[in-house]
Amino acid sequence: MRPEAAGGQIRCQATLEGELRARGFRYVAGVDEVGRGCLFGPVVAGAVILSPDRPVRGLNDSKLLEPERREVLAERIRERAIAWAVAAVDSATIDAINIYQASRLAMRKAIEQLRPAPDFLLIDAVPIDLPVPQRSLIKGDARCHAIAAASIVAKVYRDALMCVWDEVFPAYGLASHKGYSTPEHWQALQEFGPTPLHRLSFEPVRLCSRFPLQSTSQMDLFETAGAA
Numbered sequence: 001m002r003p004e005a006a007g008g009q010i011r012c013q014a015t016l017e018g019e020l021r022a023r024g025f026r027y028v029a030g031v032d033e034v035g036r037g038c039l040f041g042p043v044v045a046g047a048v049i050l051s052p053d054r055p056v057r058g059l060n061d062s063k064l065l066e067p068e069r070r071e072v073l074a075e076r077i078r079e080r081a082i083a084w085a086v087a088a089v090d091s092a093t094i095d096a097i098n099i100y101q102a103s104r105l106a107m108r109k110a111i112e113q114l115r116p117a118p119d120f121l122l123i124d125a126v127p128i129d130l131p132v133p134q135r136s137l138i139k140g141d142a143r144c145h146a147i148a149a150a151s152i153v154a155k156v157y158r159d160a161l162m163c164v165w166d167e168v169f170p171a172y173g174l175a176s177h178k179g180y181s182t183p184e185h186w187q188a189l190q191e192f193g194p195t196p197l198h199r200l201s202f203e204p205v206r207l208c209s210r211f212p213l214q215s216t217s218q219m220d221l222f223e224t225a226g227a228a
Contacts, residue, residue, distance in 0.1 A: 012060045014050070014145040016135075020120050021052065027082065029118035030146025031111060031128065033103045034062065034154045039189070039205050040172070040179035040198050041165060042088040043099065045106035046154030047114055050146050054080035059148040061141040062155035074156040077149045084149075085113035086157045095201040104128060110150075122146050169195050 017028045033045040050056065056076045058069070065073070078084055087109035094102040108128050111118065121134035124147050128134060140147040159178055166175035172188040172195065179185075181204075189198070189208040200206045 012142055012145060012148050014052075014055070016122060016137075016144050017050065017146050018052070020122075025120040025133075027114075027116050027118045028120045028122060028146060029083075029111060029114060030122045030140075030144060030148070030150040031107050032124040032141050032147050032151040032154060033106055034151065035158050035179065036099055036103050037181070038179035038199070039181055039185060039202055040091070040174065040195070041162060042090045042158070043094060043103050043106050044086060044088045044154045044158040044161070045103070045110040046084070046086050046150035046152070046157070047107070047110035047118070048077060048084045048146055048149040048153060049082040049114060049116075049118055050077075050149055051080055051082045056080055056145075056149065059145045059152070061139075061148055062151040064142070065152070067159070070152055070156050070159075073149075074153050077153055081149065083114045083116060083118075084153055085110045086154055087113065088158075088161075091197050091199045094199050098201065099199070100126075110154075124151070165197065169197075 020028045027049050029047050029049045031045065031047045033043055035041065035043045056073060058073060062070055087106050089102040089106040104126055108130060111128065111130060118132060121128060121132050122140060122144050123134055123136045124140035125136055125138055127136050137143055141151040162174045162178045171192055173184045177185050189205065193208055193210040194200060194205050198205050200209060
């Protein structure tokens, strides 16, 4: 089912959660990630089990909300949800296992923190390797309240991280663009090169590095040094 408003616009609502609770599932968790397309920093996932008795009004895809509104909604979600959690996977792990697998890992870590444990998962777009009944929804954060809530708490958490890192790397403008690809970010990369927290597995970032990655593995380098 694809909830739509007049004119074909997707509408975010709690229909799926209600249907699942009517089928006997008590703890339906929404799961989403943010930062997948960023050039800098971790990918962050949120997992939320909303309470049917304490609804949060105004939930929607975090990308469609103003920052101030996200902050308000994130606080209400944390206060009223049955359970919520966030988890991050850092840039080094992203480079090691690729961003798709890192996103799935972050989502799994967030789910595993939930207490009580969920008995059904509603996930934005990708399946998770957990023995829990689940359904993946395309554009789930714009269609499903639980996924939207997960998107919001993850986005607010990650944005706060970017403001902290902006103080460490002030030349990159992280507080404004949050690590995404913007002209300001690219200009800083070209001028200063990537920081240790940039994603070097993203080829455009790697091309800006003052120390390009080589095809030789670290083990090969150790063996070469030992033979010298």
